Amino acid sequence: MPGAYAGFVRNPVGKKLAAQLGLPRPVRLRRYAADAPLVDGPVLVGGHGEAPVAARVRSLLSAEGVEAVDEVAAGHRVGAVVADLTAVETPSDLEALRALVAPALKGLQPSGRMVVVGRLPEEAAGFAQSAARRALEGITRSIGKELRAGATANLVLVADDADANADATIRFLLSGRSAYVDGQVVRVGAGAPTEPEDWRAPLAGKVAVVTGAARGIGASIADVLARDGATVVCVDVPAAGDALARTANRVGGTALQVDVTSEDAGRRILDHATGRHGGLDIVVHNAGITRDKLLANMDGSRWASVLDVNLGSVLRMNEVLLGDDGIREGGHVVLVSSIAGIAGNRGQTNYAASKAGVIGLVDALSADDGLRRRGITVNAVAPGFIETEMTANVPFATREVGRLLNSLSQGGLPVDVAETIAWFSQDANAGVTGNVVRVCGQSLLGA
Numbered sequence: 001m002p003g004a005y006a007g008f009v010r011n012p013v014g015k016k017l018a019a020q021l022g023l024p025r026p027v028r029l030r031r032y033a034a035d036a037p038l039v040d041g042p043v044l045v046g047g048h049g050e051a052p053v054a055a056r057v058r059s060l061l062s063a064e065g066v067e068a069v070d071e072v073a074a075g076h077r078v079g080a081v082v083a084d085l086t087a088v089e090t091p092s093d094l095e096a097l098r099a100l101v102a103p104a105l106k107g108l109q110p111s112g113r114m115v116v117v118g119r120l121p122e123e124a125a126g127f128a129q130s131a132a133r134r135a136l137e138g139i140t141r142s143i144g145k146e147l148r149a150g151a152t153a154n155l156v157l158v159a160d161d162a163d164a165n166a167d168a169t170i171r172f173l174l175s176g177r178s179a180y181v182d183g184q185v186v187r188v189g190a191g192a193p194t195e196p197e198d199w200r201a202p203l204a205g206k207v208a209v210v211t212g213a214a215r216g217i218g219a220s221i222a223d224v225l226a227r228d229g230a231t232v233v234c235v236d237v238p239a240a241g242d243a244l245a246r247t248a249n250r251v252g253g254t255a256l257q258v259d260v261t262s263e264d265a266g267r268r269i270l271d272h273a274t275g276r277h278g279g280l281d282i283v284v285h286n287a288g289i290t291r292d293k294l295l296a297n298m299d300g301s302r303w304a305s306v307l308d309v310n311l312g313s314v315l316r317m318n319e320v321l322l323g324d325d326g327i328r329e330g331g332h333v334v335l336v337s338s339i340a341g342i343a344g345n346r347g348q349t350n351y352a353a354s355k356a357g358v359i360g361l362v363d364a365l366s367a368d369d370g371l372r373r374r375g376i377t378v379n380a381v382a383p384g385f386i387e388t389e390m391t392a393n394v395p396f397a398t399r400e401v402g403r404l405l406n407s408l409s410q411g412g413l414p415v416d417v418a419e420t421i422a423w424f425s426q427d428a429n430a431g432v433t434g435n436v437v438r439v440c441g442q443s444l445l446g447a
Protein backbone atom coordinates (compact mmCIF):
# COMPACT_ATOMS: atom_id res chain seq x y z
CA MET A 1 0.00 0.00 0.00
CA PRO A 2 2.50 2.65 -1.10
CA GLY A 3 -0.11 5.38 -1.57
CA ALA A 4 -1.19 7.21 -4.72
CA TYR A 5 1.73 9.65 -4.77
CA ALA A 6 4.41 7.02 -4.11
CA GLY A 7 2.90 4.85 -6.87
CA PHE A 8 2.98 7.85 -9.22
CA VAL A 9 6.66 8.73 -8.62
CA ARG A 10 7.68 5.11 -9.10
CA ASN A 11 6.56 5.17 -12.74
CA PRO A 12 9.02 6.72 -15.24
CA VAL A 13 6.96 9.82 -16.06
CA GLY A 14 6.19 10.58 -12.42
CA LYS A 15 9.82 10.02 -11.46
CA LYS A 16 11.04 12.52 -14.04
CA LEU A 17 8.39 15.08 -13.12
CA ALA A 18 9.15 14.78 -9.40
CA ALA A 19 12.88 15.26 -10.10
CA GLN A 20 12.23 18.36 -12.23
CA LEU A 21 9.90 19.94 -9.69
CA GLY A 22 12.04 19.00 -6.68
CA LEU A 23 9.20 16.94 -5.20
CA PRO A 24 9.84 14.16 -2.67
CA ARG A 25 10.79 10.81 -4.17
CA PRO A 26 10.03 8.00 -1.70
CA VAL A 27 12.26 4.95 -2.12
CA ARG A 28 11.75 1.37 -0.96
CA LEU A 29 13.31 1.23 2.51
CA ARG A 30 15.89 -1.35 3.57
CA ARG A 31 14.13 -3.62 6.09
CA TYR A 32 15.20 -6.68 8.08
CA ALA A 33 15.92 -9.85 6.14
CA ALA A 34 17.37 -12.89 7.90
CA ASP A 35 20.15 -13.39 5.36
CA ALA A 36 21.05 -9.69 4.90
CA PRO A 37 24.16 -8.19 6.52
CA LEU A 38 23.73 -5.77 9.44
CA VAL A 39 24.76 -2.89 7.15
CA ASP A 40 25.16 -2.70 3.35
CA GLY A 41 28.79 -1.75 2.83
CA PRO A 42 31.59 -0.50 5.06
CA VAL A 43 30.91 1.74 8.05
CA LEU A 44 32.82 4.95 8.70
CA VAL A 45 33.62 5.02 12.43
CA GLY A 46 35.22 7.99 14.12
CA GLY A 47 34.70 10.74 16.64
CA HIS A 48 36.33 13.16 18.99
CA GLY A 49 39.05 12.39 21.53
CA GLU A 50 39.15 9.02 23.21
CA ALA A 51 35.88 7.79 21.58
CA PRO A 52 35.27 4.64 23.70
CA VAL A 53 31.99 3.79 22.02
CA ALA A 54 33.64 3.89 18.58
CA ALA A 55 36.02 1.17 19.77
CA ARG A 56 33.06 -1.00 20.82
CA VAL A 57 31.34 -0.39 17.50
CA ARG A 58 34.45 -1.52 15.58
CA SER A 59 34.46 -4.85 17.40
CA LEU A 60 30.69 -5.25 17.04
CA LEU A 61 31.03 -4.71 13.29
CA SER A 62 33.95 -7.09 12.99
CA ALA A 63 31.91 -9.83 14.74
CA GLU A 64 29.22 -9.25 12.10
CA GLY A 65 31.71 -9.38 9.25
CA VAL A 66 31.20 -5.69 8.38
CA GLU A 67 34.25 -3.57 7.56
CA ALA A 68 34.91 -0.45 9.67
CA VAL A 69 36.87 2.37 7.98
CA ASP A 70 38.46 5.58 9.30
CA GLU A 71 37.83 7.71 6.23
CA VAL A 72 35.94 7.65 2.97
CA ALA A 73 37.90 8.28 -0.19
CA ALA A 74 36.17 10.47 -2.78
CA GLY A 75 33.81 8.42 -4.93
CA HIS A 76 33.58 5.55 -2.43
CA ARG A 77 30.34 4.42 -0.75
CA VAL A 78 29.59 3.64 2.88
CA GLY A 79 26.58 1.90 4.39
CA ALA A 80 26.66 3.92 7.59
CA VAL A 81 28.54 6.46 9.68
CA VAL A 82 28.99 6.16 13.44
CA ALA A 83 30.31 9.30 15.17
CA ASP A 84 31.34 9.02 18.83
CA LEU A 85 31.13 12.46 20.43
CA THR A 86 31.01 11.22 24.01
CA ALA A 87 34.18 13.17 24.86
CA VAL A 88 33.00 16.64 23.76
CA GLU A 89 33.72 19.33 26.32
CA THR A 90 32.93 22.57 24.52
CA PRO A 91 30.98 23.60 21.39
CA SER A 92 34.25 23.96 19.47
CA ASP A 93 34.74 20.18 19.82
CA LEU A 94 31.70 19.69 17.58
CA GLU A 95 33.92 20.50 14.59
CA ALA A 96 35.13 16.90 14.83
CA LEU A 97 31.61 15.75 13.91
CA ARG A 98 31.38 18.07 10.92
CA ALA A 99 34.85 17.06 9.71
CA LEU A 100 34.04 13.35 9.96
CA VAL A 101 30.54 13.35 8.55
CA ALA A 102 30.42 16.08 5.89
CA PRO A 103 32.72 14.35 3.34
CA ALA A 104 30.96 11.02 3.87
CA LEU A 105 27.36 12.05 3.32
CA LYS A 106 27.50 12.10 -0.48
CA GLY A 107 28.78 8.53 -0.42
CA LEU A 108 26.08 7.22 1.90
CA GLN A 109 24.20 4.28 0.36
CA PRO A 110 20.42 4.39 -0.09
CA SER A 111 18.83 3.48 3.29
CA GLY A 112 22.19 4.32 4.86
CA ARG A 113 22.52 5.09 8.55
CA MET A 114 23.99 7.97 10.51
CA VAL A 115 24.37 7.22 14.23
CA VAL A 116 25.71 9.94 16.52
CA VAL A 117 26.69 8.94 20.05
CA GLY A 118 26.95 11.40 22.95
CA ARG A 119 26.56 11.63 26.71
CA LEU A 120 23.54 12.80 28.72
CA PRO A 121 23.51 16.64 28.88
CA GLU A 122 22.22 16.58 32.49
CA GLU A 123 25.32 14.66 33.58
CA ALA A 124 27.69 17.25 32.07
CA ALA A 125 30.49 18.89 34.03
CA GLY A 126 29.64 22.56 33.54
CA PHE A 127 27.69 24.82 31.21
CA ALA A 128 29.87 24.49 28.08
CA GLN A 129 29.77 20.71 28.13
CA SER A 130 26.04 20.65 28.74
CA ALA A 131 25.51 22.94 25.75
CA ALA A 132 27.85 20.92 23.52
CA ARG A 133 26.12 17.66 24.45
CA ARG A 134 22.69 19.08 23.74
CA ALA A 135 23.93 20.54 20.44
CA LEU A 136 24.26 16.98 19.11
CA GLU A 137 20.48 16.72 19.07
CA GLY A 138 20.11 19.73 16.76
CA ILE A 139 22.85 18.44 14.46
CA THR A 140 21.45 14.92 14.24
CA ARG A 141 17.86 15.99 13.61
CA SER A 142 19.07 18.37 10.89
CA ILE A 143 21.14 15.67 9.21
CA GLY A 144 17.99 13.51 9.21
CA LYS A 145 16.22 16.22 7.27
CA GLU A 146 19.09 16.59 4.79
CA LEU A 147 19.54 12.89 4.04
CA ARG A 148 17.81 11.39 1.00
CA ALA A 149 17.00 7.96 -0.44
CA GLY A 150 15.73 6.33 2.75
CA ALA A 151 18.78 7.16 4.89
CA THR A 152 18.18 7.99 8.56
CA ALA A 153 20.01 9.83 11.36
CA ASN A 154 19.58 9.09 15.07
CA LEU A 155 21.31 10.08 18.31
CA VAL A 156 22.21 7.76 21.19
CA LEU A 157 22.91 9.42 24.55
CA VAL A 158 24.83 7.10 26.85
CA ALA A 159 25.20 7.62 30.61
CA ASP A 160 28.72 7.58 32.05
CA ASP A 161 29.83 3.97 32.69
CA ALA A 162 27.02 2.53 30.56
CA ASP A 163 28.85 2.13 27.23
CA ALA A 164 28.28 -1.63 27.12
CA ASN A 165 24.53 -1.02 27.38
CA ALA A 166 24.51 0.90 24.09
CA ASP A 167 25.58 -2.01 21.86
CA ALA A 168 22.07 -3.35 21.21
CA THR A 169 20.75 0.13 20.44
CA ILE A 170 23.52 0.94 17.97
CA ARG A 171 23.05 -2.45 16.35
CA PHE A 172 19.31 -1.75 15.99
CA LEU A 173 19.84 1.71 14.52
CA LEU A 174 22.36 0.41 11.97
CA SER A 175 20.15 -2.48 10.90
CA GLY A 176 17.18 -2.72 8.56
CA ARG A 177 14.99 -3.16 11.64
CA SER A 178 15.00 0.60 12.25
CA ALA A 179 13.86 1.52 8.72
CA TYR A 180 11.24 4.09 9.79
CA VAL A 181 13.00 5.38 12.95
CA ASP A 182 14.49 8.72 12.02
CA GLY A 183 15.55 11.86 13.90
CA GLN A 184 15.19 10.14 17.28
CA VAL A 185 17.12 10.38 20.52
CA VAL A 186 17.59 7.18 22.52
CA ARG A 187 18.80 7.47 26.12
CA VAL A 188 20.81 4.58 27.51
CA GLY A 189 21.41 4.30 31.25
CA ALA A 190 22.50 1.82 33.90
CA GLY A 191 21.31 -1.78 33.78
CA ALA A 192 22.61 -5.29 33.48
CA PRO A 193 22.32 -6.23 29.82
CA THR A 194 22.76 -9.82 28.73
CA GLU A 195 23.72 -10.55 25.16
CA PRO A 196 21.61 -13.14 23.37
CA GLU A 197 23.30 -16.38 22.31
CA ASP A 198 22.10 -15.69 18.80
CA TRP A 199 21.40 -12.14 17.60
CA ARG A 200 18.93 -13.59 15.11
CA ALA A 201 16.81 -14.94 17.98
CA PRO A 202 17.26 -12.34 20.74
CA LEU A 203 13.95 -13.23 22.42
CA ALA A 204 14.48 -17.01 22.53
CA GLY A 205 12.80 -18.59 25.56
CA LYS A 206 10.71 -15.50 26.38
CA VAL A 207 6.94 -15.37 26.84
CA ALA A 208 5.25 -12.24 25.48
CA VAL A 209 1.69 -10.95 25.54
CA VAL A 210 0.43 -8.60 22.82
CA THR A 211 -2.98 -6.91 23.10
CA GLY A 212 -4.89 -6.02 19.94
CA ALA A 213 -3.08 -8.80 18.08
CA ALA A 214 -5.85 -9.78 15.65
CA ARG A 215 -4.83 -7.32 12.96
CA GLY A 216 -2.80 -4.24 12.03
CA ILE A 217 0.21 -3.30 14.10
CA GLY A 218 -0.61 -5.84 16.84
CA ALA A 219 -0.57 -8.77 14.40
CA SER A 220 2.77 -7.58 13.09
CA ILE A 221 4.17 -7.26 16.63
CA ALA A 222 3.18 -10.90 17.24
CA ASP A 223 4.93 -11.91 13.99
CA VAL A 224 8.18 -10.11 14.82
CA LEU A 225 8.36 -11.20 18.48
CA ALA A 226 7.80 -14.80 17.37
CA ARG A 227 10.38 -14.46 14.58
CA ASP A 228 12.84 -13.26 17.22
CA GLY A 229 12.17 -16.38 19.30
CA ALA A 230 9.39 -15.47 21.77
CA THR A 231 6.25 -17.48 22.52
CA VAL A 232 3.39 -15.06 22.00
CA VAL A 233 0.03 -14.84 23.77
CA CYS A 234 -2.23 -13.00 21.33
CA VAL A 235 -5.08 -11.03 22.93
CA ASP A 236 -8.05 -9.36 21.26
CA VAL A 237 -11.82 -8.92 21.64
CA PRO A 238 -14.08 -11.97 21.07
CA ALA A 239 -15.58 -10.26 17.98
CA ALA A 240 -12.14 -10.47 16.33
CA GLY A 241 -11.81 -14.16 17.31
CA ASP A 242 -11.24 -15.58 13.80
CA ALA A 243 -8.52 -13.09 12.89
CA LEU A 244 -6.98 -13.57 16.33
CA ALA A 245 -6.83 -17.34 15.85
CA ARG A 246 -5.13 -16.80 12.48
CA THR A 247 -2.43 -14.62 14.08
CA ALA A 248 -1.88 -17.08 16.94
CA ASN A 249 -1.64 -20.05 14.56
CA ARG A 250 0.74 -18.23 12.24
CA VAL A 251 3.14 -17.36 15.06
CA GLY A 252 2.81 -20.70 16.89
CA GLY A 253 1.45 -18.93 19.97
CA THR A 254 -1.89 -19.02 21.78
CA ALA A 255 -5.03 -16.89 21.36
CA LEU A 256 -6.85 -15.37 24.30
CA GLN A 257 -10.17 -13.62 23.71
CA VAL A 258 -10.35 -10.82 26.25
CA ASP A 259 -11.69 -7.28 26.10
CA VAL A 260 -8.86 -5.30 27.71
CA THR A 261 -11.39 -2.99 29.37
CA SER A 262 -12.95 -5.83 31.39
CA GLU A 263 -12.15 -5.73 35.09
CA ASP A 264 -10.49 -9.17 35.11
CA ALA A 265 -8.44 -8.68 31.89
CA GLY A 266 -5.07 -8.49 33.69
CA ARG A 267 -5.81 -11.56 35.83
CA ARG A 268 -6.98 -13.62 32.83
CA ILE A 269 -3.92 -12.69 30.77
CA LEU A 270 -1.49 -13.47 33.59
CA ASP A 271 -3.22 -16.79 34.44
CA HIS A 272 -3.09 -17.77 30.76
CA ALA A 273 0.59 -16.84 30.34
CA THR A 274 1.70 -18.62 33.50
CA GLY A 275 -0.69 -21.59 33.14
CA ARG A 276 0.04 -22.27 29.45
CA HIS A 277 3.59 -21.01 29.06
CA GLY A 278 5.12 -20.94 32.55
CA GLY A 279 5.47 -17.16 33.06
CA LEU A 280 5.55 -13.74 31.48
CA ASP A 281 8.56 -11.68 30.29
CA ILE A 282 7.27 -9.12 27.79
CA VAL A 283 4.04 -7.10 27.89
CA VAL A 284 3.00 -5.06 24.85
CA HIS A 285 -0.02 -2.82 25.39
CA ASN A 286 -0.99 -2.25 21.77
CA ALA A 287 -4.83 -2.43 21.68
CA GLY A 288 -6.21 0.98 20.83
CA ILE A 289 -9.14 2.73 19.19
CA THR A 290 -9.99 6.14 17.72
CA ARG A 291 -13.39 7.88 17.91
CA ASP A 292 -12.58 11.21 16.25
CA LYS A 293 -14.74 14.36 16.55
CA LEU A 294 -13.96 18.02 17.06
CA LEU A 295 -14.19 18.71 20.77
CA ALA A 296 -17.24 20.92 20.18
CA ASN A 297 -19.09 17.83 18.88
CA MET A 298 -17.52 15.22 21.18
CA ASP A 299 -20.03 13.27 23.24
CA GLY A 300 -19.28 11.58 26.54
CA SER A 301 -19.28 8.06 25.14
CA ARG A 302 -16.61 8.72 22.46
CA TRP A 303 -14.54 10.46 25.09
CA ALA A 304 -14.85 7.70 27.67
CA SER A 305 -14.36 4.72 25.34
CA VAL A 306 -11.08 6.02 23.88
CA LEU A 307 -9.66 6.94 27.27
CA ASP A 308 -10.66 3.60 28.73
CA VAL A 309 -9.37 1.31 25.94
CA ASN A 310 -6.13 3.26 25.34
CA LEU A 311 -5.21 4.26 28.89
CA GLY A 312 -7.55 3.18 31.72
CA SER A 313 -7.31 -0.51 30.77
CA VAL A 314 -3.50 -0.30 30.74
CA LEU A 315 -3.46 1.08 34.27
CA ARG A 316 -5.84 -1.63 35.51
CA MET A 317 -4.05 -4.52 33.78
CA ASN A 318 -0.68 -3.31 35.03
CA GLU A 319 -1.83 -3.67 38.63
CA VAL A 320 -1.84 -7.42 38.04
CA LEU A 321 0.68 -7.85 35.22
CA LEU A 322 3.39 -5.81 36.95
CA GLY A 323 2.61 -7.11 40.45
CA ASP A 324 5.13 -9.22 42.37
CA ASP A 325 3.75 -12.48 40.95
CA GLY A 326 3.37 -10.95 37.46
CA ILE A 327 6.06 -10.18 34.89
CA ARG A 328 9.39 -11.86 35.71
CA GLU A 329 12.57 -10.08 36.80
CA GLY A 330 14.34 -8.34 33.95
CA GLY A 331 11.10 -8.18 31.96
CA HIS A 332 10.08 -5.54 29.44
CA VAL A 333 6.90 -3.48 29.13
CA VAL A 334 6.21 -1.59 25.92
CA LEU A 335 3.32 0.82 25.46
CA VAL A 336 1.99 2.16 22.19
CA SER A 337 1.56 5.93 22.14
CA SER A 338 1.20 8.06 19.01
CA ILE A 339 2.65 11.27 17.58
CA ALA A 340 -0.86 12.65 18.18
CA GLY A 341 -0.07 12.33 21.89
CA ILE A 342 3.02 14.52 21.38
CA ALA A 343 1.86 17.07 18.81
CA GLY A 344 -1.92 16.98 19.34
CA ASN A 345 -4.24 16.50 16.39
CA ARG A 346 -7.40 18.20 15.19
CA GLY A 347 -10.44 16.07 15.99
CA GLN A 348 -8.47 13.84 18.35
CA THR A 349 -8.63 15.45 21.81
CA ASN A 350 -9.74 12.15 23.33
CA TYR A 351 -7.12 10.08 21.47
CA ALA A 352 -4.30 12.58 22.09
CA ALA A 353 -5.23 12.69 25.77
CA SER A 354 -4.96 8.92 26.01
CA LYS A 355 -1.69 8.74 24.06
CA ALA A 356 -0.08 11.59 26.01
CA GLY A 357 -1.23 9.80 29.15
CA VAL A 358 0.64 6.72 27.94
CA ILE A 359 3.84 8.80 27.85
CA GLY A 360 3.17 10.00 31.40
CA LEU A 361 2.78 6.40 32.41
CA VAL A 362 6.14 5.50 30.86
CA ASP A 363 7.77 8.34 32.82
CA ALA A 364 6.24 7.20 36.10
CA LEU A 365 6.69 3.43 35.68
CA SER A 366 10.29 3.71 34.48
CA ALA A 367 11.10 5.79 37.56
CA ASP A 368 9.35 3.42 39.97
CA ASP A 369 11.85 2.06 42.51
CA GLY A 370 10.14 -1.31 42.82
CA LEU A 371 10.16 -1.97 39.07
CA ARG A 372 13.74 -0.69 38.75
CA ARG A 373 14.89 -3.06 41.50
CA ARG A 374 13.32 -5.92 39.55
CA GLY A 375 15.16 -4.76 36.40
CA ILE A 376 11.93 -4.19 34.47
CA THR A 377 12.19 -1.69 31.60
CA VAL A 378 9.26 0.44 30.46
CA ASN A 379 9.31 2.25 27.11
CA ALA A 380 6.90 3.42 24.43
CA VAL A 381 6.76 3.67 20.69
CA ALA A 382 4.95 6.63 19.19
CA PRO A 383 4.00 5.67 15.63
CA GLY A 384 3.47 8.33 12.99
CA PHE A 385 1.56 7.50 9.82
CA ILE A 386 1.46 3.70 9.60
CA GLU A 387 -0.38 1.88 6.81
CA THR A 388 -3.19 -0.02 8.61
CA GLU A 389 -6.99 -0.30 8.54
CA MET A 390 -7.02 2.53 11.10
CA THR A 391 -5.31 4.91 8.68
CA ALA A 392 -7.10 3.49 5.61
CA ASN A 393 -10.24 5.09 7.06
CA VAL A 394 -8.66 8.56 7.06
CA PRO A 395 -9.99 10.81 4.21
CA PHE A 396 -7.89 10.59 0.99
CA ALA A 397 -6.25 14.04 1.01
CA THR A 398 -5.38 13.91 4.72
CA ARG A 399 -3.98 10.42 4.18
CA GLU A 400 -1.67 11.47 1.32
CA VAL A 401 -0.43 14.46 3.35
CA GLY A 402 0.15 12.22 6.38
CA ARG A 403 2.22 9.88 4.21
CA LEU A 404 4.41 12.59 2.73
CA LEU A 405 5.06 15.01 5.58
CA ASN A 406 8.14 13.27 6.92
CA SER A 407 11.81 12.97 6.02
CA LEU A 408 11.31 9.60 4.28
CA SER A 409 8.31 10.88 2.24
CA GLN A 410 6.20 7.78 2.87
CA GLY A 411 4.06 6.04 5.47
CA GLY A 412 5.59 3.38 7.68
CA LEU A 413 4.54 -0.26 7.80
CA PRO A 414 3.24 -2.13 10.85
CA VAL A 415 6.48 -4.13 10.82
CA ASP A 416 8.46 -0.92 11.50
CA VAL A 417 6.60 -0.38 14.77
CA ALA A 418 6.92 -4.07 15.59
CA GLU A 419 10.70 -4.07 15.06
CA THR A 420 11.10 -1.17 17.48
CA ILE A 421 9.01 -2.95 20.09
CA ALA A 422 11.05 -6.14 19.64
CA TRP A 423 14.25 -4.15 20.19
CA PHE A 424 12.83 -2.61 23.40
CA SER A 425 12.03 -6.18 24.50
CA GLN A 426 15.60 -7.50 24.34
CA ASP A 427 17.53 -8.31 27.53
CA ALA A 428 20.55 -6.75 25.81
CA ASN A 429 18.64 -3.48 26.22
CA ALA A 430 18.41 -3.51 30.01
CA GLY A 431 19.78 0.06 30.11
CA VAL A 432 17.06 1.42 27.85
CA THR A 433 14.08 2.47 29.97
CA GLY A 434 11.84 5.54 30.08
CA ASN A 435 12.26 6.19 26.35
CA VAL A 436 9.57 7.24 23.90
CA VAL A 437 10.81 6.50 20.40
CA ARG A 438 8.78 7.83 17.51
CA VAL A 439 8.43 5.48 14.56
CA CYS A 440 7.42 8.22 12.18
CA GLY A 441 10.12 8.70 9.52
CA GLN A 442 10.89 12.04 11.25
CA SER A 443 7.35 13.32 10.77
CA LEU A 444 6.97 17.08 10.69
CA LEU A 445 4.00 16.74 13.06
CA GLY A 446 5.19 17.90 16.47
CA ALA A 447 8.79 17.79 15.26
Ligand SMILES: NC(=O)c1ccc[n+]([C@@H]2O[C@H](COP(=O)([O-])OP(=O)(O)OC[C@H]3O[C@@H](n4cnc5c(N)ncnc54)[C@H](O)[C@@H]3O)[C@@H](O)[C@H]2O)c1
Pocket (backbone or CB within 6 Å): 211, 212, 213, 214, 215, 216, 217, 218, 235, 236, 237, 240, 258, 259, 260, 261, 286, 287, 288, 289, 309, 336, 337, 338, 339, 382, 383, 384, 385, 386, 387, 388, 389, 390, 391
Ligand atom coordinates in the same frame (compact mmCIF):
# COMPACT_ATOMS: atom_id res chain seq x y z
N1 LIG B 1 -1.99 3.06 12.43
C1 LIG B 1 -1.36 4.15 12.82
O1 LIG B 1 -0.95 4.97 11.99
C2 LIG B 1 -1.11 4.41 14.27
C3 LIG B 1 -0.43 5.59 14.60
C4 LIG B 1 -0.18 5.84 15.93
C5 LIG B 1 -0.55 4.94 16.90
N2 LIG B 1 -1.21 3.80 16.56
C6 LIG B 1 -1.59 2.90 17.64
O2 LIG B 1 -1.15 1.60 17.35
C7 LIG B 1 -2.03 0.65 17.97
C8 LIG B 1 -2.53 -0.34 16.93
O3 LIG B 1 -3.18 0.40 15.92
P1 LIG B 1 -3.66 -0.23 14.52
O4 LIG B 1 -3.47 0.82 13.50
O5 LIG B 1 -3.05 -1.56 14.32
O6 LIG B 1 -5.22 -0.37 14.82
P2 LIG B 1 -6.27 -1.46 14.33
O7 LIG B 1 -7.62 -0.84 14.55
O8 LIG B 1 -5.94 -1.96 12.97
O9 LIG B 1 -6.05 -2.65 15.39
C9 LIG B 1 -6.33 -2.49 16.75
C10 LIG B 1 -6.62 -3.85 17.36
O10 LIG B 1 -6.95 -3.63 18.75
C11 LIG B 1 -8.09 -4.40 19.06
N3 LIG B 1 -8.85 -3.82 20.17
C12 LIG B 1 -9.56 -2.69 20.17
N4 LIG B 1 -10.20 -2.54 21.35
C13 LIG B 1 -9.88 -3.61 22.10
C14 LIG B 1 -10.23 -4.04 23.41
N5 LIG B 1 -11.08 -3.32 24.17
N6 LIG B 1 -9.72 -5.20 23.88
C15 LIG B 1 -8.87 -5.95 23.11
N7 LIG B 1 -8.51 -5.58 21.86
C16 LIG B 1 -9.00 -4.44 21.36
C17 LIG B 1 -8.91 -4.39 17.76
O11 LIG B 1 -9.88 -5.44 17.74
C18 LIG B 1 -7.83 -4.52 16.71
O12 LIG B 1 -7.55 -5.87 16.43
C19 LIG B 1 -3.13 1.46 18.63
O13 LIG B 1 -2.83 1.65 19.99
C20 LIG B 1 -3.07 2.77 17.88
O14 LIG B 1 -3.59 3.83 18.64
C21 LIG B 1 -1.51 3.52 15.26
